[in-house]
Amino acid sequence: MDKVRRVISVIVANEAQVLARVSGLFAGRGYNIDSLTVAPIPDTDLSHMTIVTQGNQRVIEQIVKQLHKLIPTFKVIEHEQMVEKEMVLIKFPIEGPIADIQALCQAYNGGIVNVGTEMFIAMAADESMRIAHFIEAAKRYQPLEIVRSGVVAMER
Amino acid sequence: MKMSGAQMVCEAIIAEGVKTVFGYPGGAIMNVYDEIYKQNTFRHILTRHEQAAVHAADGYARATGEVGVAMVTSGPGFTNAVTGLATAYMDSIPLVVISGQVPLSLIGTDGFQEIDAVGISRPCTKHNYLVRSLEELPRILKEAFYIARSGRPGPVLVDIPKDITGELGEFIYPETVDLPTYKPRYKGNDRQIKKAVDAIVNAKKPLLYIGGGAVLSNAYEAVRELAEITQIPAVETLMARGIMGAKNPLLIGMLGMHGSYASNMAMSETDLIISLGARFDDRVTGKLSEFARYADIIHIDIDPANIGKLVDVDYPIVGDVKIVVEKMIEMIRDKVDPDRYQVWRDILKRYDELHPLMYHDSEETIKPQWVIERIGELVGEEAIITSDVGQHQMWAAQFYPFDRPRQWINSGGLGTMGFGFPAALGAKMGHPEKVVINITGDGSILMNVQELVTAAEYNLPVINVILNNHFLGMVRQWQTFFYDKRYSETDLSFQPDWKLLAEACGGAGYDVTTKEEFDQALKSAIDGKKVTFLNVAVDRFENVLPMVPAGGALYNMLLEHKEK
Numbered sequence: 001m002d003k004v005r006r007v008i009s010v011i012v013a014n015e016a017q018v019l020a021r022v023s024g025l026f027a028g029r030g031y032n033i034d035s036l037t038v039a040p041i042p043d044t045d046l047s048h049m050t051i052v053t054q055g056n057q058r059v060i061e062q063i064v065k066q067l068h069k070l071i072p073t074f075k076v077i078e079h080e081q082m083v084e085k086e087m088v089l090i091k092f093p094i095e096g097p098i099a100d101i102q103a104l105c106q107a108y109n110g111g112i113v114n115v116g117t118e119m120f121i122a123m124a125a126d127e128s129m130r131i132a133h134f135i136e137a138a139k140r141y142q143p144l145e146i147v148r149s150g151v152v153a154m155e156r
Numbered sequence: 157m158k159m160s161g162a163q164m165v166c167e168a169i170i171a172e173g174v175k176t177v178f179g180y181p182g183g184a185i186m187n188v189y190d191e192i193y194k195q196n197t198f199r200h201i202l203t204r205h206e207q208a209a210v211h212a213a214d215g216y217a218r219a220t221g222e223v224g225v226a227m228v229t230s231g232p233g234f235t236n237a238v239t240g241l242a243t244a245y246m247d248s249i250p251l252v253v254i255s256g257q258v259p260l261s262l263i264g265t266d267g268f269q270e271i272d273a274v275g276i277s278r279p280c281t282k283h284n285y286l287v288r289s290l291e292e293l294p295r296i297l298k299e300a301f302y303i304a305r306s307g308r309p310g311p312v313l314v315d316i317p318k319d320i321t322g323e324l325g326e327f328i329y330p331e332t333v334d335l336p337t338y339k340p341r342y343k344g345n346d347r348q349i350k351k352a353v354d355a356i357v358n359a360k361k362p363l364l365y366i367g368g369g370a371v372l373s374n375a376y377e378a379v380r381e382l383a384e385i386t387q388i389p390a391v392e393t394l395m396a397r398g399i400m401g402a403k404n405p406l407l408i409g410m411l412g413m414h415g416s417y418a419s420n421m422a423m424s425e426t427d428l429i430i431s432l433g434a435r436f437d438d439r440v441t442g443k444l445s446e447f448a449r450y451a452d453i454i455h456i457d458i459d460p461a462n463i464g465k466l467v468d469v470d471y472p473i474v475g476d477v478k479i480v481v482e483k484m485i486e487m488i489r490d491k492v493d494p495d496r497y498q499v500w501r502d503i504l505k506r507y508d509e510l511h512p513l514m515y516h517d518s519e520e521t522i523k524p525q526w527v528i529e530r531i532g533e534l535v536g537e538e539a540i541i542t543s544d545v546g547q548h549q550m551w552a553a554q555f556y557p558f559d560r561p562r563q564w565i566n567s568g569g570l571g572t573m574g575f576g577f578p579a580a581l582g583a584k585m586g587h588p589e590k591v592v593i594n595i596t597g598d599g600s601i602l603m604n605v606q607e608l609v610t611a612a613e614y615n616l617p618v619i620n621v622i623l624n625n626h627f628l629g630m631v632r633q634w635q636t637f638f639y640d641k642r643y644s645e646t647d648l649s650f651q652p653d654w655k656l657l658a659e660a661c662g663g664a665g666y667d668v669t670t671k672e673e674f675d676q677a678l679k680s681a682i683d684g685k686k687v688t689f690l691n692v693a694v695d696r697f698e699n700v701l702p703m704v705p706a707g708g709a710l711y712n713m714l715l716e717h718k719e720k
Contacts, residue, residue, distance in 0.1 A: 013337050021278060024278050058464070062461065062465060065465075066461050069459065073337055074336065
């Protein structure tokens with residue numbers, strides 16, 4: 001069976017150990033985590049995790065079921081029709097062509113977010129695939145550091 | 157009323173109706189032990205090792221169907237308990253294990269006897285808790301018992317820092333649990349059940365495939381009734397022995413790696429598997445791509461994650477085996493024609509005649525299978541049989557005439573050597589009126605041999621029948637078949653004097669080398685009412701057959717041949 005990429009949202013009780021339970025499940029059963037983000041859901045006792053993983057259909061099905069089996073798991077959403085966004089921060093040396101980079105950022109829903117004496121930081125927020133393109137394009141400007149946020153997703 | 161955290165632990169145990177706690181004290185759990193000393197409602201059994209405490213609670217749970225409770229201290233007390241937790245986890249046994257932890261202020265400082273108990277136990281518990289304040293202790297204890305026994309049962313660990321058991325607070329034990337994220341489903345989907353019933357009615361060669369879930373959900377009457385009404389033949393997994401009853405003509409036998417020829421052929425040729433609380437374990441299926449190639453599958457399981465995990469399922473039904481089977485009976489009663497499966501039953505009968513489960517008895521040496529059969533003849537359904545892990549376990553599962561569920565207690569999933577003796581102590585605590593026999597080997601019994609002392613102290617006359625072949629027998633068997641007879645580290649010829657060992661700890665011992673001696677010794681052991689080692693010298697090179705070599709197809713078995 002072919003490997004597929006899947007974005008899964010897990011709604012969990014916002015309590016101690018819950019991240020360890022989820023990541024431990026992946027580690028212990030040999031599943032991949034490509035990215036994982038987690039933050040509290042406003043005005044609730046819940047947190048929203050977005051996990052990007054890959055595997056064949058049987059593996060994905062097991063991941064969803066095993067996630068659901070965890071006691072603090074409220075809901076597991078295997079995304080089909082979703083809005084998916086990821087953010088990246090890239091640090092450039094101050095000598096870099098800041099105007100060119102700003103133009104590039106704007107094409108990817110971003111901009112220059114910080115300028116210091118030695119460096120400046122650019123940001124972009126877009127789909128994962130486009131973020132990868134953006135990073136590729138940014139590489140010609142000798143980036144000093146690249147930080148990706150991991151994916152957040154919402155079913156539409 | 158204000159009380160200490162330690163008192164709360166005891167009050168919760170009492171409120172849950174627990175009569176027996178197995179455990180071992182130590183620094184971080186001393187506050188709780190002080191309260192145990194002051195109360196008189198439940199009994200505490202001091203095992204001589206924490207692993208044995210958890211196995212004993214496990215044996216108690218398996219024998220009675222109630223939640224088993226064990227108590228240990230932090231650090232090494234807890235790590236010793238991990239094998240017990242994992243054993244219970246793999247077989248879905250409801251346990252609550254309470255461990256002491258270093259005080260909150262010391263957590264994370266590598267304090268004396270500190271270990272990350274929730275971190276270590278996470279993969280081998282159904283759920284676990286590190287209690288972080290006295291306020292949450294009553295709720296956590298309530299949830300622990302509820303989670304352990306509900307849904308697919310399992311062990312729950314509650315790790316309690318020492319300062320919390322010492323602190324005073326208000327105790328209100330919750331009457332109900334409020335867990336919005338945990339809602340086990342018991343009732344199967346009626347439409348799915350209806351579809352499954354139609355499939356059964358239209359099948360030609362249906363087969364009931366019964367697993368440990370049928371024991372856990374107390375479904376044996378319903379399962380027997382379903383078989384009776386439909387006259388569909390049944391195979392049992394290692395964990396389900398006793399569900400159908402040995403005398404039941406519809407029971408084909410145990411299937412799997414050491415299953416009977418007819419059972420494995422039934423599974424290989426059936427056109428409809430009706431899986432009742434079984435999970436298609438690799439020891440059952442053999443090579444997956446060759447497994448039950450002609451069959452559609454009805455899979456009834458309370459754990460959705462078991463369904464479709466290893467095999468593709470045509471009729472998934474998430475629910476409790478008992479409730480779903482009762483519903484099936486209702487729907488199928490007037491629709492099914494039992495004669496429809498007559499040809500199928502005849503085929504399986506013929507398979508069984510062709511290669512029955514058998515061994516070649518001998519006049520020179522005692523055959524281990526003979527011992528099992530003989531125990532069956534002498535105590536039969538009166539006894540509870542526990543076992544350790546290895547050849548003796550398989551022979552017991554094959555040859556003992558199990559007549560009811562919860563009569564057969566063994567570590568199936570994890571395969572824990574050293575499980576049988578402490579589990580037998582737990583079973584005996586649960587059923588003092590029953591003869592409890594641990595069928596064990598000369599390898600396994602040494603792995604919790606210290607429990608002789610516990611058994612003698614509490615007058616728990618468990619009989620350990622040691623099928624002694626002076627080998628780590630199952631590993632030796634694999635070495636014979638697959639490693640060109642290189643018996644690497646499996647020769648156990650150097651042994652203790654079993655009789656003296658038992659006697660030294662306050663028990664009784666018998667060395668048996670003939671069949672006559674065996675009958676006499678077993679009778680003396682039962683009458684003697686002492687913990688017993690019944691050391692039986694058996695044929696050193698006897699193999700467990702049939703055998704499906706690991707990774708092989710279920711229908712390719714090494715068989716015992718009639719002529720020899």
